Amino acid sequence: MANPPCGGSLTPAAAAIEPIGEAAFEILYEATARPILGYLIAACGRRDVAEDLLQETFCRLLLRWPSLASLDADPPALRRYLFRIATNLLRDRWRSGAGEPFAEPPEQGIAPNLDAAVDVQALLRQLRPRERQLLWLAYVEDMDHAEIAASTGLSRLSVRTLLFRARARARQFLSREGVTS
Amino acid sequence: MNRPVQPPVHATVPADDLLRQSLRAYAAAVTAGGPVPVSLVWFRAERRRRALALRRAQRPVRIMQLIGLLCALLAAAWGGARFIHLAGLGTLLPRPNLAEPFLLLLIAGSGLVLLGCCGMLLASRQ
Numbered sequence: 001m002a003n004p005p006c007g008g009s010l011t012p013a014a015a016a017i018e019p020i021g022e023a024a025f026e027i028l029y030e031a032t033a034r035p036i037l038g039y040l041i042a043a044c045g046r047r048d049v050a051e052d053l054l055q056e057t058f059c060r061l062l063l064r065w066p067s068l069a070s071l072d073a074d075p076p077a078l079r080r081y082l083f084r085i086a087t088n089l090l091r092d093r094w095r096s097g098a099g100e101p102f103a104e105p106p107e108q109g110i111a112p113n114l115d116a117a118v119d120v121q122a123l124l125r126q127l128r129p130r131e132r133q134l135l136w137l138a139y140v141e142d143m144d145h146a147e148i149a150a151s152t153g154l155s156r157l158s159v160r161t162l163l164f165r166a167r168a169r170a171r172q173f174l175s176r177e178g179v180t181s
Numbered sequence: 182m183n184r185p186v187q188p189p190v191h192a193t194v195p196a197d198d199l200l201r202q203s204l205r206a207y208a209a210a211v212t213a214g215g216p217v218p219v220s221l222v223w224f225r226a227e228r229r230r231r232a233l234a235l236r237r238a239q240r241p242v243r244i245m246q247l248i249g250l251l252c253a254l255l256a257a258a259w260g261g262a263r264f265i266h267l268a269g270l271g272t273l274l275p276r277p278n279l280a281e282p283f284l285l286l287l288i289a290g291s292g293l294v295l296l297g298c299c300g301m302l303l304a305s306r307q
Contacts, residue, residue, distance in 0.1 A: 033216035062226035118203035
């Protein structure tokens with residue numbers, strides 16, 4: 001996989017590669033933007049912030065494209081790379097203190113009125129940011145430990161441990177809510 | 182000592198299934214509106230790319246400006262001190278003298294600025 005999306009510079013040989021065209025980028029965006037938007041909304045709890053981070057994610061991808069062109073032939077790796085950029089952006093945002101996740105109530109119309117047995121927003125609010133991310137990647141994106149590790153920058157062992165804790169907390173929530181025994 | 186009995190792995194499966202279904206339903210609901218238009222992202226990236234290119238291009242100009250300013254300040258300081266001495270206003274001050282390496286540095290700096298200016302002028306005409 002390519003280098004993490006923080007720092008680094010383009011080599012002259014890589015810079016000589018043609019930048020991605022608008023049409024090719026549109027195809028890539030259509031295929032990958034929606035899952036990343038869902039991930040960002042679940043992680044930060046606000047659609048406006050999530051949309052801004054989504055734009056920034058793809059912006060960074062475009063700016064680094066010459067050194068990432070090899071990923072074009074490997075869509076799963078490219079997808080993981082995008083999740084990695086999004087994860088780094090979320091982490092930077094939290095570190096800068098720009099906003100605590102779920103600190104503000106979600107905007108009207110953003111909170112889905114689901115006829116589901118589980119109040120997902122309440123569940124996500126109960127979890128730590130990292131746990132939310134891991135749970136989302138495991139359950140919604142169906143990633144295994146190695147893929148989650150590549151998408152978050154954590155080691156596989158850490159992913160395993162943190163995911164186990166996140167699952168335990170989610171199960172606790174479900175049993176507390178009386179959804180499961 | 183009584184240890185709490187861990188539930189078997191399969192006991193967690195219904196909760197896992199429920200969690201998966203709920204999270205996926207939530208994902209479908211929150212992304213129903215779709216992401217921002219691709220043109221917006223493209224425009225933002227283009228603007229950023231141009232800003233970065235501009236900053237990169239301006240770097241040598243900034244360095245040249247800094248060297249030029251430094252040379253001008255040093256030359257002005259030396260010229261002022263020389264004038265004061267020649268006018269007999271500052272007889273108590275030591276006569277300003279340019280040490281040879283300092284003079285060479287000043288000339289080299291001025292030459293560099295002039296060369297940079299010529300280079301940029303030529304580049305701007307192409």
